[in-house]
Amino acid sequence: MDSAADTPLTRWEQRTEVPLFWCSLLFLAGYTVRVLATGVDMIWRNLAFVLMLLMWLLFAADYVVRLRLSGQRLPRFLRTHWLDALVLILPLLRPLRLVKVYTAVQRRRDRARLSLYARVIAYAGLTAVLLGFSGALAVYHQERSAPGASIRTFGDAVWWVCETLTTVGYGDVTPVTPMGRVIAVGLMICGLALLGAVTGSFSSWLLQVFTREDEKWPPEDDGRRPPGATS
Amino acid sequence: MDSAADTPLTRWEQRTEVPLFWCSLLFLAGYTVRVLATGVDMIWRNLAFVLMLLMWLLFAADYVVRLRLSGQRLPRFLRTHWLDALVLILPLLRPLRLVKVYTAVQRRRDRARLSLYARVIAYAGLTAVLLGFSGALAVYHQERSAPGASIRTFGDAVWWVCETLTTVGYGDVTPVTPMGRVIAVGLMICGLALLGAVTGSFSSWLLQVFTREDEKWPPEDDGRRPPGATS
Amino acid sequence: MDSAADTPLTRWEQRTEVPLFWCSLLFLAGYTVRVLATGVDMIWRNLAFVLMLLMWLLFAADYVVRLRLSGQRLPRFLRTHWLDALVLILPLLRPLRLVKVYTAVQRRRDRARLSLYARVIAYAGLTAVLLGFSGALAVYHQERSAPGASIRTFGDAVWWVCETLTTVGYGDVTPVTPMGRVIAVGLMICGLALLGAVTGSFSSWLLQVFTREDEKWPPEDDGRRPPGATS
Amino acid sequence: MDSAADTPLTRWEQRTEVPLFWCSLLFLAGYTVRVLATGVDMIWRNLAFVLMLLMWLLFAADYVVRLRLSGQRLPRFLRTHWLDALVLILPLLRPLRLVKVYTAVQRRRDRARLSLYARVIAYAGLTAVLLGFSGALAVYHQERSAPGASIRTFGDAVWWVCETLTTVGYGDVTPVTPMGRVIAVGLMICGLALLGAVTGSFSSWLLQVFTREDEKWPPEDDGRRPPGATS
Structure with a gap:
């Protein structure tokens, strides 16, 4: 098990992967309400926006925690985790990380x-x-x-x-x-x-x-x- | 020959596969008449409908017999034979089962x-x-x-x-x-x-x-x- | 060299493959003239038609000779050489036989x-x-x-x-x-x-x-x- | 290392590959200016044309040097380096040579x-x-x-x-x-x-x-x- 050593970073990733996947589905649900619920009361669209913002803050917090746990400097971390950075900027692309969720569930x-x-x-x-x-x-x-x-x-x-x-x-x-x-x-x-x-x-x-x-x-x-x- | 053990279910499937394939072709023929024969006498379209209904009842009976022979409960059988259930609801998809027919004929x-x-x-x-x-x-x-x-x-x-x-x-x-x-x-x-x-x-x-x-x-x-x- | 035994049929096929390929190019040239040369004198289009007919007769003769040399009856020969029969009916598909020409040239x-x-x-x-x-x-x-x-x-x-x-x-x-x-x-x-x-x-x-x-x-x-x- | 012997030709190719790739990017930049800069002063478009011409002369010179270093006659060199000749005539296709650049950089x-x-x-x-x-x-x-x-x-x-x-x-x-x-x-x-x-x-x-x-x-x-x- 050298390739997946038991560091704090991997432990963090294994524990947060599945909750974060549910968060990304919530983000998608919020976006769906924002886009499709045009006829309904304004309050729903605002609630959806707050939900999206909260989820995005969670994603950003997760990225910062992983940066700290990795012990790498920002430029190097950005280079080795560029897909994660892209997914942070465009949260709708999060499903691309599904392969890691799959591994986490499978384990x-x-x-x-x-x-x-x-x-x-x-x-x-x-x-x-x-x-x-x-x-x-x-x-x-x-x-x-x-x-x-x-x-x-x-x-x-x-x-x-x-x-x-x-x-x-x-x-x-x-x-x-x-x-x-x-x-x-x-x-x-x-x-x-x-x-x-x-x-x-x-x-x-x-x-x-x-x-x-x-x-x-x-x-x-x-x-x-x-x-x-x-x- | 463990993978294809000689149970009542496999014997039933081997025997009914080819006749049921011909039935599905008859079903398709009935549907063809229903859709295309618009100018002809109404009786032909009704006959085609009866034919389709009969064939569908045969498919349903086959599914029930296989459920019984498998000795499994319905939810579990549905899960392991979901493609068969789909094909029962949408009989036009029956050709997808052709690979089993091929095996039965080949044997x-x-x-x-x-x-x-x-x-x-x-x-x-x-x-x-x-x-x-x-x-x-x-x-x-x-x-x-x-x-x-x-x-x-x-x-x-x-x-x-x-x-x-x-x-x-x-x-x-x-x-x-x-x-x-x-x-x-x-x-x-x-x-x-x-x-x-x-x-x-x-x-x-x-x-x-x-x-x-x-x-x-x-x-x-x-x-x-x-x-x-x-x- | 069992798979390509030295029978009269294989000798015939090896010898005629390349000339027949040139004939099929001539057939295509004739068809090109027939279709594209609409503005020119009628005689060219008629010449092209005669060329196509001649080539087609050559293809038919080749098929008959191979049927004879194979010593098989017509139905069986049709079954084993169905692509050749198709290519005889639709000579424009002849390029599909190019793989045999390639082998003949390569040898x-x-x-x-x-x-x-x-x-x-x-x-x-x-x-x-x-x-x-x-x-x-x-x-x-x-x-x-x-x-x-x-x-x-x-x-x-x-x-x-x-x-x-x-x-x-x-x-x-x-x-x-x-x-x-x-x-x-x-x-x-x-x-x-x-x-x-x-x-x-x-x-x-x-x-x-x-x-x-x-x-x-x-x-x-x-x-x-x-x-x-x-x- | 027989396949990539240390001849003058291979040494030349290894040394010029990367500079020539930058030249082809310059050529593309010149072409971009020629095509897109329609509203600006005429002088820019002329400068771009001169740049393209210069780059193309470099490509031509490189081809001649390689012909000489190979010690082959022109017809044979054309046959073995037809892709290079094509790329010389249509310099916009130069990116196709990227695989050689990659190898040169990698070494x-x-x-x-x-x-x-x-x-x-x-x-x-x-x-x-x-x-x-x-x-x-x-x-x-x-x-x-x-x-x-x-x-x-x-x-x-x-x-x-x-x-x-x-x-x-x-x-x-x-x-x-x-x-x-x-x-x-x-x-x-x-x-x-x-x-x-x-x-x-x-x-x-x-x-x-x-x-x-x-x-x-x-x-x-x-x-x-x-x-x-x-x-």
């Missing part, structure tokens, strides 16, 4: 119950769904009041996210504002890589299933199974 | 005659064709009477499915109703993974063909040289 | 000079270019006189083929006739698989280049090179 | 600090960004004054490049001039292969991360068990 149970490919599909798919939902909210937020916009309802934004992440790209609804397009490009880069991982894993899993069938065959049980044949 | 013949990649291509391609056909029917069913729809004939729906599954996505015809878009997203998720498997397998097969040529070369016949080069 | 030289990935990229890329050119001709042939067509010049057709094969699919030009769409679907299925092979091989080649750099490193020359790291 | 440091996949992602991603920027400039240069063009600002061109390289292809902005389309096709071919490498590497990296977690598991610590499971 408490006794054994992984899903196969390798199933776990990659589950992780990448779930991350893509959370990022896609955040992206739909953010793009809808930018576009809904723009003149000449084609994304006018939240349903349009979700439909746009789906056709973008699968790279189908009909173009019936597209962002037209500069900010909406910047969010769109970010979503493409993050989401396509994740969905590529889902597709690739599914493809590998299918090949594995068919290879195992060959191996289960009663006749010609020749010891040397073709493990390379899967790849 | 009766003496030997697989196709190579690994050819079988993955055949399985994933066939599943994609069946799902695509069902999706074209379902989307056409939703869209044909919608105001402002661009999918107005069944030919348009098939063309839309082809450009969607290949991720080309021209956008000349697109679903506009909420229900049509939900079906479209489902089709993208299922279909893209399957077509990714087809493309990946074809690519691997091509690499294998070219690698074998290297190995067949008369001079420097050093048997097992580049096995890693395939991957 | 005469003393050694393959390109690496595995370079050969797959060259083969799949060249086939995709030939198929794409044929597809552009065929779609242009169908679409140019259709009412409401967006593919009106041959340049449009080539642009459409490029955006289709790369799955970009802007949708600024799309086929609108049923026959044009059927050709488009065929082109998508053949072309995407080929371009998937090109992309996959390029990706594997890049990984290989970077892995080799690791191995060339002077310090820490630890015998166990990571062969699994490539895949 | 001076003591050790690669990034993992295999991270390096491929960094290399292919950076090359794609540079090519995409050059492509956006070139397409904007062609399209901005064309009648009926949909790419009218440089922002549109960048947005078009992003949706093209990710193969989303909404089609809200597309090139309409023949030259713009030729550049677009070149961009698709180069860019898609590079982004395919990025996606493939990310997918492989994710599988590797999840596989390592399995191996780190305390119970059943059987060292080298699933190395084939990654692929």
